[in-house]
Amino acid sequence: MAKNGNISASVIKRLPRYYRFLGELExxxxxxxxxxxxxxxxxxxxxxxxxxxxxxxxxxxxxxxxHVCSLREEIGHILGVDKEYPTILxxxxxxxxxxxxxxxxxxxGCRLVGIFDANPRLTGETVGSVAIRHTDEIEAFCNxxxxxxxxxxxxxxxxQEIADKLVGLGIRSFWNFSHYDLTIDYxxxxxxxxxxxxxxxxxxxxxxxxxxx
Amino acid sequence: MAKNGNISASVIKRLPRYYRFLGELExxxxxxxxxxxxxxxxxxxxxxxxxxxxxxxxxxxxxxxxHVCSLREEIGHILGVDKEYPTILxxxxxxxxxxxxxxxxxxxGCRLVGIFDANPRLTGETVGSVAIRHTDEIEAFCNxxxxxxxxxxxxxxxxQEIADKLVGLGIRSFWNFSHYDLTIDYxxxxxxxxxxxxxxxxxxxxxxxxxxx
DNA sequence: ATAATATCGTTATTTATTTGACAAACCTCG
DNA sequence: CGAGGTTTGTCAAATAAATAACGATATTAT
Numbered sequence: 001m002a003k004n005g006n007i008s009a010s011v012i013k014r015l016p017r018y019y020r021f022l023g024e025l026e027x028x029x030x031x032x033x034x035x036x037x038x039x040x041x042x043x044x045x046x047x048x049x050x051x052x053x054x055x056x057x058x059x060x061x062x063x064x065x066x067h068v069c070s071l072r073e074e075i076g077h078i079l080g081v082d083k084e085y086p087t088i089l090x091x092x093x094x095x096x097x098x099x100x101x102x103x104x105x106x107x108x109g110c111r112l113v114g115i116f117d118a119n120p121r122l123t124g125e126t127v128g129s130v131a132i133r134h135t136d137e138i139e140a141f142c143n144x145x146x147x148x149x150x151x152x153x154x155x156x157x158x159x160q161e162i163a164d165k166l167v168g169l170g171i172r173s174f175w176n177f178s179h180y181d182l183t184i185d186y187x188x189x190x191x192x193x194x195x196x197x198x199x200x201x202x203x204x205x206x207x208x209x210x211x212x213x
Numbered sequence: 214m215a216k217n218g219n220i221s222a223s224v225i226k227r228l229p230r231y232y233r234f235l236g237e238l239e240x241x242x243x244x245x246x247x248x249x250x251x252x253x254x255x256x257x258x259x260x261x262x263x264x265x266x267x268x269x270x271x272x273x274x275x276x277x278x279x280h281v282c283s284l285r286e287e288i289g290h291i292l293g294v295d296k297e298y299p300t301i302l303x304x305x306x307x308x309x310x311x312x313x314x315x316x317x318x319x320x321x322g323c324r325l326v327g328i329f330d331a332n333p334r335l336t337g338e339t340v341g342s343v344a345i346r347h348t349d350e351i352e353a354f355c356n357x358x359x360x361x362x363x364x365x366x367x368x369x370x371x372x373q374e375i376a377d378k379l380v381g382l383g384i385r386s387f388w389n390f391s392h393y394d395l396t397i398d399y400x401x402x403x404x405x406x407x408x409x410x411x412x413x414x415x416x417x418x419x420x421x422x423x424x425x426x
Numbered sequence: 427a428t429a430a431t432a433t434c435g436t437t438a439t440t441t442a443t444t445t446g447a448c449a450a451a452c453c454t455c456g
Numbered sequence: 457c458g459a460g461g462t463t464t465g466t467c468a469a470a471t472a473a474a475t476a477a478c479g480a481t482a483t484t485a486t
Contacts, residue, residue, distance in 0.1 A: 016411035063482035080421035098311035109417035192416040198229035204322035208293035276452035
């Protein structure tokens with residue numbers, strides 16, 4: 001059924017948005033939707049929606065459209081929302097704490113099992129329901145709990161070093177918020193760099209363009 | 214000099230990264246760099262770098278390469294880092310506070326001049342050097358200080374309503390962190406939606422793919 | 427049951443983006 | 457100051473992505 005070969009990054013980036021919109025529709029009690037109607041709500045073309053979805057299989061039905069609830073489940077399954085990848089977060093500064101509290105890891109296939117910070121003053125404090133441990137404990141913790149995903153909220157100077165160490169401890173995916181472009185040379189390691197500063201700068205550029213028109 | 218017509222979004226998204234890398238090079242004391250060498254450091258093609266930069270003008274010199282310092286300044290100027298757009302932040306929860314403290318607005322053409330929250334308990338508290346005001350004060354504040362950029366760190370339910378109101382008060386650019394796809398129908402308004410949850414989900418997808426190979 | 431309508435899945439076309447190629451321009455060194 | 461070597465800016469080709477077109481199939485109404 002799933003003709004999941006190698007899907008382009010462009011398609012993958014749109015999947016979470018489909019998933020969100022379908023969730024909203026489900027909440028609103030909408031049972032079925034056509035690619036045309038969904039395209040109007042999401043402000044993209046019906047053709048694109050049909051083509052995106054067909055990368056993974058024929059979830060719709062001619063003359064009817066898509067069943068909201070089951071399409072959402074299919075996409076969720078493709079994305080892996082039903083996984084429970086043990087996840088650790090390194091760096092419990094302002095941003096680290098906010099991410100820990102603000103992101104619902106559970107609904108995105110991840111389970112936040114540990115938070116670490118180099119500052120001993122933070123040790124023992126809890127964020128949400130997770131205690132902050134000292135970074136010295138990372139190795140022992142990984143050997144016991146085998147986390148797979150690491151969220152990096154640390155200064156850029158240490159990022160590469162810490163990431164390399166974590167790879168050695170079994171981490172396979174990095175969600176990197178540090179002000180540094182993380183690249184891992186080992187194969188089979190995934191990195192998602194989030195550069196909030198870059199995001200703001202592109203907005204500044206566009207704000208700037210508005211002025212000069 | 215600047216043949217700044219209409220630049221594609223793909224190019225714009227890469228500019229902040231060039232800016233960052235050039236900043237690092239400058240810090241390291243590198244005076245000049247060729248597109249080939251920069252391409253190796255940034256893991257993209259030299260051809261792309263040359264073509265990207267040429268959207269804005271010929272900043273390099275044959276046989277020499279690019280002068281790191283002045284190229285950085287040029288890109289910075291294009292992005293608008295030397296602007297001082299008055300910026301307000303709505304929603305001083307965990308994420309709002311973290312953004313206020315963690316992002317260096319000044320180096321990105323923005324000046325954080327006000328923070329607002331609907332919770333009266335937060336009123337008077339300061340984040341960094343900016344006091345939190347009650348959301349009731351937004352209108353008066355905008356009339357006095359004329360902010361241009363708004364950072365939204367609020368629940369999705371209120372986002373569209375608040376954004377529409379802010380447009381009426383003169384806001385022209387939104388940096389939206391709420392779990393909602395903001396779209397503004399008025400022309401001349403820019404929106405940068407940041408969906409951290411979507412970012413994590415794409416990572417989960419890739420983590421998932423690692424498993425099934 | 428049949429016709430009319432809606433809508434998908436898929437192929438073809440168009441558009442956008444990336445990569446490659448190369449002449450012109452400049453630097454560097456003797 | 458001139459030759460040899462670099463490296464750009466730009467044009468052309470290749471690749472990727474988005475859009476449009478359309479036959480096939482299901483739904484719905486009569």
